[in-house]
Amino acid sequence: MAQSPTPAVVTVTGAAGSIGYAALFRIAAGEMLGPDIPIRLRLLEIPSAVSAAEGTAMELDDSAFPLLRDIEVHDDPKRGFDGTDVALLIGSRPRSKGMERGDLLAANGQIFTVQGRALNQVAADGVRVLVVGNPANTNALVAANNAPDIPAERFTALTRLDHNRAIAQLARHSGAAVKDISRVAIWGNHSSTQYPDIFHARVGERSGAEFAADREWLTRDFIPTVANRGSAIIEARGASSAASAANAAIDHVHDWVLGTPDHDWTSVALPSTGAYGVPEGLVSSFPVRSVDGSWQIVDGLQIDDFSRKRIDASVAELESERDAVRGMGFI
Ligand SMILES: NC(=O)C1=CN([C@@H]2O[C@H](COP(=O)(O)OP(=O)(O)OC[C@H]3O[C@@H](n4cnc5c(N)ncnc54)[C@H](O)[C@@H]3O)[C@@H](O)[C@H]2O)C=CC1
Numbered sequence: 636m637a638q639s640p641t642p643a644v645v646t647v648t649g650a651a652g653s654i655g656y657a658a659l660f661r662i663a664a665g666e667m668l669g670p671d672i673p674i675r676l677r678l679l680e681i682p683s684a685v686s687a688a689e690g691t692a693m694e695l696d697d698s699a700f701p702l703l704r705d706i707e708v709h710d711d712p713k714r715g716f717d718g719t720d721v722a723l724l725i726g727s728r729p730r731s732k733g734m735e736r737g738d739l740l741a742a743n744g745q746i747f748t749v750q751g752r753a754l755n756q757v758a759a760d761g762v763r764v765l766v767v768g769n770p771a772n773t774n775a776l777v778a779a780n781n782a783p784d785i786p787a788e789r790f791t792a793l794t795r796l797d798h799n800r801a802i803a804q805l806a807r808h809s810g811a812a813v814k815d816i817s818r819v820a821i822w823g824n825h826s827s828t829q830y831p832d833i834f835h836a837r838v839g840e841r842s843g844a845e846f847a848a849d850r851e852w853l854t855r856d857f858i859p860t861v862a863n864r865g866s867a868i869i870e871a872r873g874a875s876s877a878a879s880a881a882n883a884a885i886d887h888v889h890d891w892v893l894g895t896p897d898h899d900w901t902s903v904a905l906p907s908t909g910a911y912g913v914p915e916g917l918v919s920s921f922p923v924r925s926v927d928g929s930w931q932i933v934d935g936l937q938i939d940d941f942s943r944k945r946i947d948a949s950v951a952e953l954e955s956e957r958d959a960v961r962g963m964g965f966i
């Protein structure tokens with residue numbers, strides 16, 4: 636008889652929040668790690684939200700997912716991350732009224748220092764970490780720096796939502812189907828300085844560069860629409876993107892574990908190896924392929940002056956965030 640696969644321990648922080656609620660049921664249904672891998676869920680929350688997370692756990696039970704082995708709810712990171720194979724760090728401190736950027740970095744620096752240390756102590760050897768909570772890139776930088784025994788490349792931040800938004804906008808503009816668009820790229824920070832790049836894209840039978848030649852559309856429509864989409868959703872919905880963010884987080888981990896299609900790549904924020912002139916160690920978004928369970932930055936892309944300027948601007952923002960958390964002693 637074939638042995639059944641070992642269950643994967645998946646920890647979701649911010650499990651009682653909107654993204655957590657949109658992600659957990661799909662994870663338990665097998666959409667993230669595939670239909671053969673049993674799932675053990677660990678929901679990590681702050682004490683005041685533990686009761687709400689327990690309610691979500693009851694609903695997960697009630698869904699009778701065949702792959703779902705067990706669920707635990709914790710407010711202690713060392714218990715929530717114990718033996719974890721995949722950690723989705725969704726919970727973070729949101730910006731509140733009157734809060735300065737420095738205050739936000741400080742509040743989150745604290746959270747991601749504690750979580751990085753706990754992961755370092757108790758996570759499974761091959762743990763994969765995805766930071767969703769904003770400021771995602773710098774939170775991932777802080778967590779990675781506080782987990783010296785985990786290889787830095789296992790810490791990533793989510794720019795797949797930006798990547799998916801770029802595909803959707805290009806599909807809408809070109810008339811091509813989403814499935815016929817490949818090789819878009821997000822560079823830099825998950826913020827309004829990000830650079831969505833279509834110069835290397837394939838759009839059906841056409842090239843992204845053909846569409847990029849229309850500089851008016853590119854600079855006044857496409858780039859700002861993708862880069863400011865999060866704010867536009869907040870404006871329209873009165874709440875930030877939740878289902879699309881959960882969807883992107885699931886896409887990210889799915890491709891990390893199961894691979895990217897041969898003809899395509901995706902975008903992930905991960906510690907720079909110095910590629911494309913991005914300072915080593917900064918958690919910056921790149922076009923990447925997933926090969927044998929690891930991300931590899933796509934190499935050899937020609938970066939013209941138009942793109943260079945925009946990548947550099949977003950990287951400069953990441954450097955200033957890094958300098959701020961360094962100044963506060965988090966890294
Ligand atoms: N990278 C991306 O593409 C996106 C990132 N986001 C970010 O994702 C984060 C979560 O968004 P939502 O789920 O909508 O927020 P939410 O406010 O609905 O939920 C956040 C949850 O995190 C919990 N939490 C806070 N600190 C925690 C900690 N130290 N440990 C465990 N849990 C903690 C809260 O109790 C709350 O239940 C926000 O920072 C948001 O800005 C949102 C959309 C896209």
Ligand SMILES: O=C([O-])CC(=O)C(=O)O
Pocket residue numbers: 769796864865866868875876
């Ligand atoms: O600012 C937020 O919370 C939302 C966000 O990151 C996005 O939708 O890209």
